[in-house]
Amino acid sequence: xxxxxxxxxxxxxxxxxxxxxxxxxxxxxxxxxxxxxxxxxxxxxxxxxxxxxxxxxxxxxxxxxxxxxxxxxxxxxxxxxxxxxxxxxxxxxxxxxxxxxxxxxxxxxxxxxxxxxxxxxxxxxxxxxxxxxxxxxxxxxxxxxxxxxxxxxxxxxxxxxxxxxxxxxxxxxxxxxxxxxxxxxxxxxxxxxxxxxxx
Amino acid sequence: xxxxxxxxxxxxxxxxxxxxxxxxxxxxxxxxxxxxxxxxxxxxxxxxxxxxxxxxxxxxxxxxxxxxxxxxxxxxxxxxxxxxxxxxxxxxxxxxxxxxxxxxxxxxxxxxxxxxxxxxxxxxxxxxxxxxxxxxxxxxxxxxxxxxxxxxxxxxxxxxxxxxxxxxxxxxxxxxxx
Numbered sequence: 001x002x003x004x005x006x007x008x009x010x011x012x013x014x015x016x017x018x019x020x021x022x023x024x025x026x027x028x029x030x031x032x033x034x035x036x037x038x039x040x041x042x043x044x045x046x047x048x049x050x051x052x053x054x055x056x057x058x059x060x061x062x063x064x065x066x067x068x069x070x071x072x073x074x075x076x077x078x079x080x081x082x083x084x085x086x087x088x089x090x091x092x093x094x095x096x097x098x099x100x101x102x103x104x105x106x107x108x109x110x111x112x113x114x115x116x117x118x119x120x121x122x123x124x125x126x127x128x129x130x131x132x133x134x135x136x137x138x139x140x141x142x143x144x145x146x147x148x149x150x151x152x153x154x155x156x157x158x159x160x161x162x163x164x165x166x167x168x169x170x171x172x173x174x175x176x177x178x179x180x181x182x183x184x185x186x187x188x189x190x191x192x193x194x195x196x197x198x199x
Numbered sequence: 200x201x202x203x204x205x206x207x208x209x210x211x212x213x214x215x216x217x218x219x220x221x222x223x224x225x226x227x228x229x230x231x232x233x234x235x236x237x238x239x240x241x242x243x244x245x246x247x248x249x250x251x252x253x254x255x256x257x258x259x260x261x262x263x264x265x266x267x268x269x270x271x272x273x274x275x276x277x278x279x280x281x282x283x284x285x286x287x288x289x290x291x292x293x294x295x296x297x298x299x300x301x302x303x304x305x306x307x308x309x310x311x312x313x314x315x316x317x318x319x320x321x322x323x324x325x326x327x328x329x330x331x332x333x334x335x336x337x338x339x340x341x342x343x344x345x346x347x348x349x350x351x352x353x354x355x356x357x358x359x360x361x362x363x364x365x366x367x368x369x370x371x372x373x374x375x376x377x
Contacts, residue, residue: 018209020209020210020212020213021209021212021213021216023213024213024214024216024217024220025216027217028216028217028220028221028224031220031221031224032220032224034228035224035227035228035231038227038228038231038232038235039227039231042231042234042235042238045235045238046234046238049238049241049242049245052242052245053241053245053368056245056248056249056252056370057368057369057370057371060252060256060370060371060372061371061372063256063372064371064372064373064374067256067346067372067373067374067375068346068373068375070375071344071345071346071375071376071377072299072375074375074377075299075333075336075337075338075339075377076299076301076336079301079302082302082304083302086302086304086322086326089322105322106321106322107322108322108323108326110302110322110323110326111302111304111322111326112302114300114301114302114326114328114329115300115301115302117300117328118298118299118300121373123298123300124292124297124344124346126290126348126371126373127290127292127348129268129290130288130290130348130350130371133268133288134288134350134352134369136350136369136371141371143373176368178365178368
């Protein structure tokens with residue numbers, strides 16, 4: 001407690017003494033909270049962006065799988081069709097007419113499994129120049145055709161065509177080191193028609 | 200007489216605390232602001248890259264693609280002063296000896312098998328795994344797999360920053376055509 005310089009009486013400290021420091025500290029704490037809030041929000045946005053890019057990368061890899069399967073169907077149309085018919089348990093030269101009840105044997109996915117077994121980035125690898133030109137680790141970029149099934153078979157008598165409706169499921173996996181995320185996998189489903197002409 | 204207000208020492212102390220504390224905070228806020236802007240640009244870049252990649256995958260004629268392995272500048276987008284650059288490299292699959300796997304069937308007389316006969320009972324056992332080079336199975340003139348590996352290189356920067364490896368990503372895909 002200090003003394004009044006005129007009266008010599010002891011004076012009580014003012015209730016406002018030290019208020020400046022308290023005010024400043026309060027202001028600093030508030031501003032710091034705001035900055036931390038902004039920082040953590042930025043981190044969240046960054047994660048969302050990396051996740052978005054990861055999705056695109058994996059999705060385009062899955063699309064590569066679909067493209068590979070489609071090209072193979074174009075190169076080997078008869079094998080694709082026959083595999084599809086075997087998948088359904090039909091003879092490839094058997095007509096499947098609407099309203100009819102075609103005889104079906106034991107279905108087998110074996111032919112289809114063989115057909116899609118090399119539709120991946122391991123059996124038909126990426127061009128090695130991608131790695132040397134751009135420094136990408138190609139082991140981090142993979143796709144494969146996970147399955148190819150037949151969901152319907154019918155014979156179009158007007159167009160003299162055997163037709164199969166087939167579903168290709170491809171998956172793409174990418175490991176993006178930016179952002180330190182693990183592997184990201186995306187699947188893509190494509191429905192196509194396989195046909196064979198009736199001679 | 201009561202003393203009111205603040206002492207000079209107190210004010211000086213407050214200013215010192217304020218100065219010391221606010222400098223890193225302002226720096227943090229400024230960095231956060233720059234990074235937020237960069238991230239906003241990254242989001243736009245991802246959308247533009249998606250559209251562009253779809254064009255290269257499904258719209259453009261592969262016959263008009265750039266030369267094998269060459270880097271092709273697609274576009275430099277300028278959005279609110281930020282720059283987004285998209286480049287593409289295409290690599291054609293030229294290996295004529297790439298093996299292609301296909302199933303081979305021990306087909307027999309269909310007339311006896313269609314009714315759930317021998318073929319229907321053991322289709323798996325009558326299907327064999329075969330492999331031949333692409334040049335022997337394709338009907339294409341080139342005798343190659345008509346596969347093109349497409350790599351898209353996307354990078355971006357804000358007006359006050361330089362191009363950096365950090366602000367870049369790749370898209371990789373493959374297109375088949377005949």
